[in-house]
Amino acid sequence: MSDQPLMIAIDGPSGTGKSSVSKAVARALGVGYLDTGAMYRALTWWCLDQGIDLSDQAAVAREAASYPLEMGTDPAAPSVSVGGRAIDAQIREGRITAAVSQVATNLQVRALMRDKQHALMQQIASATGGVVAEGRDITTVVAPDAQVRILMTASEEARMARRSKELAVEAESTRSQIVDRDRIDSTVSQFHTAADGVVTVDTTTLNFEESVEAVLAIARGAGSD
Numbered sequence: 679m680s681d682q683p684l685m686i687a688i689d690g691p692s693g694t695g696k697s698s699v700s701k702a703v704a705r706a707l708g709v710g711y712l713d714t715g716a717m718y719r720a721l722t723w724w725c726l727d728q729g730i731d732l733s734d735q736a737a738v739a740r741e742a743a744s745y746p747l748e749m750g751t752d753p754a755a756p757s758v759s760v761g762g763r764a765i766d767a768q769i770r771e772g773r774i775t776a777a778v779s780q781v782a783t784n785l786q787v788r789a790l791m792r793d794k795q796h797a798l799m800q801q802i803a804s805a806t807g808g809v810v811a812e813g814r815d816i817t818t819v820v821a822p823d824a825q826v827r828i829l830m831t832a833s834e835e836a837r838m839a840r841r842s843k844e845l846a847v848e849a850e851s852t853r854s855q856i857v858d859r860d861r862i863d864s865t866v867s868q869f870h871t872a873a874d875g876v877v878t879v880d881t882t883t884l885n886f887e888e889s890v891e892a893v894l895a896i897a898r899g900a901g902s903d
């Protein structure tokens with residue numbers, strides 16, 4: 679068994695269970711958790727708060743280089759603050775979900791985020807003995823050398839049903855924030871098919887606990903190599 683910190687990278691489309699499963703896996707392993715989507719959401723919130731036009735790519739990239747972000751990476755209580763202001767609820771608002779792809783498809787922003795997220799993963803792993811990081815390009819761009827790389831998938835119907843249950847709305851009304859957002863986000867990241875060496879976990883017919891167990895089984899296998 680290696681004594682290197684365990685790096686687990688999880689990617690996949692919206693609503694597959696990445697965030698909820700990653701937090702549970704990190705708690706089970708006693709390691710830190712990084713929600714990289716929250717970093718894009720926080721930048722979107724910050725730019726709108728500063729009155730920056732999201733279509734001005736250079737202006738948004740300048741903010742990406744300097745926005746005062748603090749990520750709380752305890753999987754039992756993850757948090758997001760900018761400039762000392764907690765914005766955990768704000769970044770989940772519909773207006774941010776609708777706007778975040780415009781920021782996430784800005785290639786200058788992505789290059790900065792890649793470096794920031796890679797550095798954060800290293801810091802968290804050194805501090806806690808490991809990290810579970812999830813997003814769209816963690817297995818391929820941010821941490822392609824992670825010991826465990828997983829693509830989490832689920833059918834479109836399952837993802838829409840999960841989101842509609844979570845938000846207590848009709849499944850069809852979640853289509854834009856699931857399917858349309860994925861279509862835009864996938865113009866800059868490849869998260870629909872597994873890259874070489876990435877293991878696919880299809881959660882369509884799994885319940886939440888089974889999804890967590892599927893990831894833990896892969897992590898245990900990697901830890902015993």
Ligand SMILES: Nc1ncnc2c1ncn2[C@@H]1O[C@H](COP(=O)(O)OP(=O)(O)OP(=O)(O)O)[C@@H](O)[C@H]1O
Nearest residue numbers: 692693694695696697698840844881884885886889
């Ligand atoms: N295997 C599962 N079976 C049923 N529901 C699940 C399963 N995994 C997650 N869920 C539920 O589905 C919803 C969406 O999960 P989650 O937010 O973790 O997805 P996500 O992939 O991180 O989405 P996004 O990328 O849009 O943030 C949550 O309410 C979660 O509890």
Ligand SMILES: Nc1ccn([C@H]2C[C@H](O)[C@@H](COP(=O)(O)O)O2)c(=O)n1
Nearest residue numbers: 714715716718778782813814815863
């Ligand atoms: N590594 C990442 C993480 C997230 N994104 C984009 C995709 C989403 O539109 C947005 C918010 O992510 P979510 O909180 O819904 O998981 O950020 C990305 O491009 N790369």
